[in-house]
Structures are given as C-alpha cells and as structure tokens.
Amino acid sequence: AQSVTQPDIHITVSEGASLELRCNYSYGATPYLFWYVQSPGQGLQLLLKYFSGDTLVQGIKGFEAEFKRSQSSFNLRKPSVHWSDAAEYYCAVGKKTSYDKVIFGPGTSLSVIP
Amino acid sequence: AAGVIQSPRHLIKEKRETATLKCYPIPRHDTVYWYQQGPGQDPQFLISFYEKMQSDKGSIPDRFSAQQFSDYHSELNMSSLELGDSALYFCASSISRGPYEQYFGPGTRLTVT
Numbered sequence: 001a002q003s004v005t006q007p008d009i010h011i012t013v014s015e016g017a018s019l020e021l022r023c024n025y026s027y028g029a030t031p032y033l034f035w036y037v038q039s040p041g042q043g044l045q046l047l048l049k050y051f052s053g054d055t056l057v058q059g060i061k062g063f064e065a066e067f068k069r070s071q072s073s074f075n076l077r078k079p080s081v082h083w084s085d086a087a088e089y090y091c092a093v094g095k096k097t098s099y100d101k102v103i104f105g106p107g108t109s110l111s112v113i114p
Numbered sequence: 115a116a117g118v119i120q121s122p123r124h125l126i127k128e129k130r131e132t133a134t135l136k137c138y139p140i141p142r143h144d145t146v147y148w149y150q151q152g153p154g155q156d157p158q159f160l161i162s163f164y165e166k167m168q169s170d171k172g173s174i175p176d177r178f179s180a181q182q183f184s185d186y187h188s189e190l191n192m193s194s195l196e197l198g199d200s201a202l203y204f205c206a207s208s209i210s211r212g213p214y215e216q217y218f219g220p221g222t223r224l225t226v227t
Contacts, residue, residue: 034215042220042221043204043218043219043220043221044157044204044218046215046217046218090156090157100162100170101147101159101162102147102159102216103159104156104157104158
C-alpha cells in the first residue's frame with residue numbers, strides 16, 4: 001500500500017535561512033509525487049509535482065524538490081525562507097493511473113522567526 | 115483561471131441532522147474527489163467519481179453518500195451527523211486523461227454541535 005512519511009512534525013527557521021522538508025514514500029513503482037501547502041484555515045495549494053523526467057522539479061514561490069528513487073525520497077527545499085512561508089506542508093503520493101486518490105503525509109508545520 | 119468551487123464555505127449543524135456539501139469542478143475536469151481533514155490531521159480520502167461513476171472509495175462512513183451529476187458537479191450528503199464529523203471537507207478535481215494532478219477547492223468547514 002502507498003504511504004508517505006514526513007519525519008519532522010514541526011520545523012522552525014529564521015527568515016532568510018534555507019529550508020529542507022523531508023518526505024519519504026512507500027510505493028511499488030514510480031509514483032506521482034506532490035507537495036502541497038496549507039495556510040491556517042485555508043485550502044491546499046499545489047507547490048510542485050513530479051511525474052517523470054528531470055528529478056529536480058521547480059515549483060511556485062521559489063520552492064524546488066528532488067526525487068531520489070534510491071532513497072524513496074522527495075524532499076522540498078527553498079534557499080531563503082520568507083515569513084509568509086509559515087504554513088503546513090504536505091507531501092503526497094498518487095498512482096500513475098487516472099482518477100486515483102492522493103495519499104497525504106502527516107504534514108510538517110513550518111514556523112518562521114523574523 | 116477558474117478554480118474548484120465549494121459551497122457552502124461554512125456550515126453549522128446539530129447532532130443527528132443532515133448536511134449537503136457541493137463541489138463544482140474546474141471546467142472540463144471530469145473527475146472529482148472528496149477528502150476530509152479533521153482538526154490537526156492530514157486530509158483523508160473519502161470517495162471519488164469519474165464520469166458520474168464511483169471510481170474509488172476510502173474511509174467514508176456509511177452515513178455519507180455522494181454522487182456526481184451530468185454537469186460533473188458533485189454532492190456529498192451526510193446524515194445522522196456526529197460531533198466527530200466536524201472537519202474541513204475538500205473537493206478536488208482533475209482531468210482523467212492526465213496529467214492527473216488534483217486541484218483542490220477552498221474547503222467547506224463543517225461544525226457539528
């Protein structure tokens with residue numbers, strides 16, 4: 001069965017510092033991978049996705065993620081964090097078939113210190 | 115660009131009442147998904163529809179039912195509401211032909227008192 005783990009429940013970084021959020025997945029084949037961000041009381045916004053091809057994917061708001069098949073990881077990175085990046089971040093996995101659900105990880109809460 | 119529309123955005127119901135949540139997918143999206151996010155929880159998949167047929171089912175209680183209509187909008191019907199049903203309910207839509215990424219609506223916050 002598919003599953004997603006995000007080892008860090010909560011991370012605090014200083015504004016301007018770099019950020020890396022970890023994500024590991026369990027799946028029998030190459031999955032579709034996503035990172036979503038959710039601000040308090042808000043919906044889920046897609047930051048980036050990996051379907052195939054280049055393992056380093058660029059997303060919105062200056063985020064990027066790298067797919068590493070050997071480590072079953074899809075870590076999210078940002079070189080310089082802004083205070084507005086404080087939110088809940090969810091890594092998610094989906095199958096390579098149509099109309100299939102997305103399985104979310106437990107989320108990592110990011111706090112940014114001014 | 116058009117996004118997924120959910121209505122209502124907020125809903126307050128009492129125990130044992132019924133509720134209906136509506137979802138209007140992005141134009142030309144033919145697949146709809148429902149997710150439930152409890153307080154402090156990650157979103158959990160409930161059910162999905164493709165071309166008006168149920169395509170997958172997750173942890174949806176028997177008290178809940180859903181359907182997709184000919185215009186592709188979907189409704190989630192919830193009966194005999196319990197306090198534990200209080201959550202944020204997301205609808206997402208995608209195109210079955212790919213690239214399969216799901217676009218989420220803003221959610222309906224249901225509070226059961």
